[in-house]
Amino acid sequence: MRPTDVLIDGLGRVSDNVHAVLDGITAEQLVHRPTPEANTIAWLIWHLTRAQDAQIADAAGTDQVWTSQGFHERFDLPFPPSASGYGQTPEEVGQVVAEPGLLRDYYDATHDVTVGYLGGLTDDDLDRVIDENWDPPVTLGIRLISIVDDDAQHVGQAAYVRGLVS
Structure with missing residues (x-):
């Protein structure tokens, strides 16, 4: 098994969990806040x-799905196209309102692009330094592991909230 196969498998598990969270969810459940x-x-x-x-678009040198496939316009959020949620206030968090199908569509399109990118990588590509602002510098492989870890944590949080409101 190649290292990229492990990453693809990890992201496939995230995908399964994203779908499980969104399947049958109501608009009210999507915006519920435990506090x-x-x-x-x-x-x-x-x-x-x-x-x-x-992060995948940056690593691959491509446009983001968010803008290239029109999701920024379809979501119509009150944020600039570059917003990704980092550093957002609780008020801004509450402004993210979307239909479950739209969230799923955006996630699936991003997942497909990610898996396509990973499928084209060689093992040597994973050692390429992509961010020298850290000590030690961050390689592509480490960044990809970070993406899987971040996604798994956030989908786990979403599943927990879903369990509270189901």
Whole structure:
């Protein structure tokens, strides 16, 4: 098994969990907040997808799915196209409102682009330094593991909130 196969498998598990969270969910459940400053399911799924999309596009040297496939316009959020959720206030978290099908469509399009990118990588590509702002510098492989880890944490949080409101 190649290292990229492991990453693809990990992201496939995230995909399964994103779908499980969104299947049959109501608009009310998507925006439920266990506490006034907690993240909503809608924000968690949007954010994990935005972060993956932005980081994969940066690593691949391509446009983000968010803008290239028109999702920024379809979501019509009050944020600039570059917003991905990092550093957002509780008020901004509450502004992420979307239909479950739209969240799923954006996630699936981003997942497909990610898997396509990973499928074209060689083992040597994973050792390429992509961010020298850290000590030690971040390689593509480490960044990809970070994406899988971040996605798994956020979809787990979304699943937890879904369990609270089901």
